[in-house]
Amino acid sequence: MKLEAVYHQLAIYPEKCNNCLDCEKVCARIKTGREDPSRSRIRTLKDLKGKYYGPVVCLQCSEPDCVNICPSGAIRKNPGTGVVSIDEKRCVRCLLCTLACPYSGIFYSRKEGRMIKCDHCGGDPECVKVCKPGALQYLKHDELFKTLAHEEDLFSPGLSACMGCNSELIIRFSLKILGKNTILATPPGCIPGFGSVGYSDRAGARVPIFHPLLSNTAAMLSGIKRYYQKIGREVHVVAFAGDGGTADVGFQALSGATERGENIIYICVDNEGYMNTGIQRSGTTSYGAWTTTTPVGKRGSGKNRESKNLPMIMIMHGAPYVATASPAFLEDYAEKLKKAMKVKNGLAYIHLLSPCPTGWRFAPEKTVEVSRLAVETNFFPLWEYDSGRFRFTVKMKEPVPLESYLNRMGKYSHLTGGQIRKMKKMVSERYKLLESLIQ
Amino acid sequence: MTEKRFVIIGDGPAGVNASERLRTKDSESQIILIGQEPSLPYSPTVLPYFISGKITEKNLFLHKENYWRDRRIELVLGKGATSISPKEEKVLLKGGSSLTYDSLILAPGGNSTIPDIPGLKDIRPLHLRTLADAKELKRKARRASAAIILGAGLIGMQAAQSLAEMGLSVKVVELMDQVLPGYFDPKASNLIRKAYESHRVTFFTSARVEGVEWNGKEYSLSLKKEKTLHAPLLFAATGVTPNIEFLGGSGIKIDRGIIVDKAMRTSIPNIFASGDAVQAEDFWGGKKVNQPILIHAVDQGRMAAESAMGEEVSHCGNLSMNLFHFFGNLGLSIGLVSPDDRTRWEVHQVDLPGKRGYVKFVFDGDCLCGVMGINTGLDPGILLQLIRRRIPFAGDKKEFLKRPLDTGRKFMCLNWR
Numbered sequence: 001m002k003l004e005a006v007y008h009q010l011a012i013y014p015e016k017c018n019n020c021l022d023c024e025k026v027c028a029r030i031k032t033g034r035e036d037p038s039r040s041r042i043r044t045l046k047d048l049k050g051k052y053y054g055p056v057v058c059l060q061c062s063e064p065d066c067v068n069i070c071p072s073g074a075i076r077k078n079p080g081t082g083v084v085s086i087d088e089k090r091c092v093r094c095l096l097c098t099l100a101c102p103y104s105g106i107f108y109s110r111k112e113g114r115m116i117k118c119d120h121c122g123g124d125p126e127c128v129k130v131c132k133p134g135a136l137q138y139l140k141h142d143e144l145f146k147t148l149a150h151e152e153d154l155f156s157p158g159l160s161a162c163m164g165c166n167s168e169l170i171i172r173f174s175l176k177i178l179g180k181n182t183i184l185a186t187p188p189g190c191i192p193g194f195g196s197v198g199y200s201d202r203a204g205a206r207v208p209i210f211h212p213l214l215s216n217t218a219a220m221l222s223g224i225k226r227y228y229q230k231i232g233r234e235v236h237v238v239a240f241a242g243d244g245g246t247a248d249v250g251f252q253a254l255s256g257a258t259e260r261g262e263n264i265i266y267i268c269v270d271n272e273g274y275m276n277t278g279i280q281r282s283g284t285t286s287y288g289a290w291t292t293t294t295p296v297g298k299r300g301s302g303k304n305r306e307s308k309n310l311p312m313i314m315i316m317h318g319a320p321y322v323a324t325a326s327p328a329f330l331e332d333y334a335e336k337l338k339k340a341m342k343v344k345n346g347l348a349y350i351h352l353l354s355p356c357p358t359g360w361r362f363a364p365e366k367t368v369e370v371s372r373l374a375v376e377t378n379f380f381p382l383w384e385y386d387s388g389r390f391r392f393t394v395k396m397k398e399p400v401p402l403e404s405y406l407n408r409m410g411k412y413s414h415l416t417g418g419q420i421r422k423m424k425k426m427v428s429e430r431y432k433l434l435e436s437l438i439q
Numbered sequence: 440m441t442e443k444r445f446v447i448i449g450d451g452p453a454g455v456n457a458s459e460r461l462r463t464k465d466s467e468s469q470i471i472l473i474g475q476e477p478s479l480p481y482s483p484t485v486l487p488y489f490i491s492g493k494i495t496e497k498n499l500f501l502h503k504e505n506y507w508r509d510r511r512i513e514l515v516l517g518k519g520a521t522s523i524s525p526k527e528e529k530v531l532l533k534g535g536s537s538l539t540y541d542s543l544i545l546a547p548g549g550n551s552t553i554p555d556i557p558g559l560k561d562i563r564p565l566h567l568r569t570l571a572d573a574k575e576l577k578r579k580a581r582r583a584s585a586a587i588i589l590g591a592g593l594i595g596m597q598a599a600q601s602l603a604e605m606g607l608s609v610k611v612v613e614l615m616d617q618v619l620p621g622y623f624d625p626k627a628s629n630l631i632r633k634a635y636e637s638h639r640v641t642f643f644t645s646a647r648v649e650g651v652e653w654n655g656k657e658y659s660l661s662l663k664k665e666k667t668l669h670a671p672l673l674f675a676a677t678g679v680t681p682n683i684e685f686l687g688g689s690g691i692k693i694d695r696g697i698i699v700d701k702a703m704r705t706s707i708p709n710i711f712a713s714g715d716a717v718q719a720e721d722f723w724g725g726k727k728v729n730q731p732i733l734i735h736a737v738d739q740g741r742m743a744a745e746s747a748m749g750e751e752v753s754h755c756g757n758l759s760m761n762l763f764h765f766f767g768n769l770g771l772s773i774g775l776v777s778p779d780d781r782t783r784w785e786v787h788q789v790d791l792p793g794k795r796g797y798v799k800f801v802f803d804g805d806c807l808c809g810v811m812g813i814n815t816g817l818d819p820g821i822l823l824q825l826i827r828r829r830i831p832f833a834g835d836k837k838e839f840l841k842r843p844l845d846t847g848r849k850f851m852c853l854n855w856r
Contacts, residue, residue, distance in 0.1 A: 045845045048842065056848050063463075069737050071452070071483075072482070072498065072501075073498075073499075090498045093764055094484065094488070094762075098818065098819045098820055099760065104821055
């Protein structure tokens with residue numbers, strides 16, 4: 001059996017650790033029957049100055065040095081689960097694995113007289129269950145990866161998006177879920193700008209794709225969908241539009257199509273501005289944000305209006321399915337896209353916040369981090385509205401302070417204390433509105 | 440990717456790791472692993488444990504036959520190489536057959552050094568490099584009540600432990616004035632010696648052997664200025680000599696081992712080398728050294744494979760290290776442990792109360808450059824990385840000396856996890 005590229009993962013978020021030692025206690029109890037932390041397979045860093053650095057535990061490496069060095073072939077990585085384990089019959093206690101492991105993941109236990117290490121409790125780690133602050137999490141991203149990895153990539157290689165742009169990730173990922181029975185429309189914006197239009201193996205998409213006007217995306221898709229409905233063929237008709245093409249210029253067509261109950265999937269890839277034409281403000285640009293048309297200087301201090309709450313507007317239009325999504329929570333997005341594909345009685349709308357390294361002023365490698373923080377601070381909560389029923393799909397137990405999101409990028413770097421307070425109030429009001437609808 | 444033929448001479452840890460690395464990176468090319476012994480690949484490190492019975496013969500091989508078949512790594516067993524011809528890109532094997540290659544990785548390992556003692560060469564003492572050696576030693580040890588071991592290095596000490604655990608009374612003869620010279624300082628080696636002595640092992644240090652005799656039943660070893668020792672078993676563990684005789688005439692640059700650079704390249708472009716047979720750069724700079732230890736063999740084997748695939752790699756250099764498990768105790772030694780110049784190096788010794796041990800840290804300025812200790816309770820892997828990566832302690836030295844375990848883990852979290 002071949003090793004997979006990814007497995008379930010015991011993830012450590014050191015910044016959340018409060019050194020309560022619950023993980024050590026439960027591990028020792030489960031593995032040895034005694035609540036003696038020195039028998040635990042997971043260890044927290046104790047009695048150090050300064051902040052906590054989170055627990056230390058075997059990372060179940062993809063190419064484990066302990067496996068390579070083990071002279072008796074006693075250590076193996078399970079190709080099914082990815083867990084690295086020790087065969088007691090073969091282990092000679094030479095301890096060379098502890099020299100090879102750079103992460104302190106394998107120990108000799110004098111009390112037990114053998115080598116010990118984390119085994120993910122057979123796929124349901126106890127330490128994760130008792131970790132109140134969420135410093136330990138058991139991630140199952142690999143499940144989605146394993147299903148999608150074998151699907152054909154319906155987008156050609158060689159796109160010219162800015163470094164760190166979310167859109168390529170989003171479009172390749174979405175097409176793997178949508179499948180070949182799809183017709184795409186990408187109105188003017190970053191997505192056609194990086195080379196999405198073109199139907200061949202060498203350029204653009206490997207499904208039919210066209211480039212409507214900024215103003216008529218939903219109208220054109222309505223016509224295409226109706227034609228296929230008329231000839232009796234099921235096909236997913238999907239728009240990937242920017243916030244300008246959705247909330248501003250394209251809005252009347254979208255509003256009309258929603259009201260008429262056209263059966264299309266409309267995905268707004270919201271980067272809060274007209275980024276490909278020079279970073280101008282749009283209807284969804286957030287309050288306080290710098291753009292080239294909301295400059296910061298003697299008179300200006302970023303956008304002085306609140307952003308359009310477009311997903312709410314879409315619900316009021318009577319769309320049967322509306323959801324928000326984030327590229328940092330792809331499983332969540334995948335579920336929502338699958339639900340949108342099942343909608344038959346109207347328009348399905350997904351509003352995806354897509355942080356833009358070029359226009360928002362942050363380093364290209366931080367895109368997913370910024371996307372995640374937008375959700376973790378409740379700046380952009382993830383929820384869905386499915387035929388009258390509201391629910392949060394990802395709920396933050398303890399939201400991160402909004403400043404940690406704002407501090408990550410240049411477009412908010414000028415904000416005054418007053419502006420931040422105002423933003424916090426807006427974020428909290430929008431969140432309270434959602435909470436009241438969900439109860 | 441064009442298909443190539445990779446040939447690896449030697450199926451010890453370096454050769455095995457090279458073959459596995461090649462297969463991970465290249466699913467198409469042909470990979471041939473040549474082993475001198477008829478058995479499936481194993482690691483000689485495990486042999487002392489086979490003698491003491493901690494592992495059975497059935498379990499000692501690294502992988503079952505189908506592992507190699509599934510990965511399409513062809514094993515040519517029982518057929519060491521007799522010579523190579525870089526001009527024709529060909530390896531000649533015992534028995535007259537030959538193999539051509541596109542890239543060759545040399546991992547032939549070493550043989551036991553037989554010390555220059557009058558009479559010793561003729562009576563062929565036991566040694567421990569192969570499974571056959573281990574079986575012979577085990578068979579003879581079962582019938583014996585005592586044994587003499589030449590050399591108190593790692594192999595000698597491990598064999599002494601294995602034989603002591605079998606119930607033999609063991610006498611260890613060492614030329615230097617302490618056991619495990621180079622790895623441990625006198626204080627630590629005394630602790631080790633005491634643990635052995637409580638298990639019926641006697642040591643004769645600073646002992647020069649003047650002659651050996653065999654009367655058909657017993658060996659007699661006469662020591663200078665000392666009595667003569669007698670035992671029915673004689674075991675030599677005085678070092679490892681690289682197995683490089685077959686490279687004579689090949690044109691590959693050889694000194695006390697196969698000379699390699701940091702990317703495991705030999706002096707011939709498509710030939711790479713790794714493991715106990717190489718003489719590679721020293722971590723601290725200076726002359727190239729032969730350092731036959733398992734962790735280098737594994738790292739170098741993998742690097743030789745990557746280098747053979749055209750990747751840019753660089754080994755950090757041979758760094759002395761060892762981890763030594765004896766009668767329930769743990770000895771640890773990494774890097775510079777007994778520096779001679781106290782003005783350059785800063786040495787801190789910490790006694791570990793109640794733990795029958797102590798630990799010594801050696802610093803070069805702000806960086807750790809050596810650790811040595813008995814029953815330290817520390818993470819050897821983290822200490823090794825701190826030295827290898829030359830992590831600056833930046834004001835945390837005091838905290839480290841107070842709480843080396845947790846501070847070491849903190850450095851790991853901050854620097855490489």
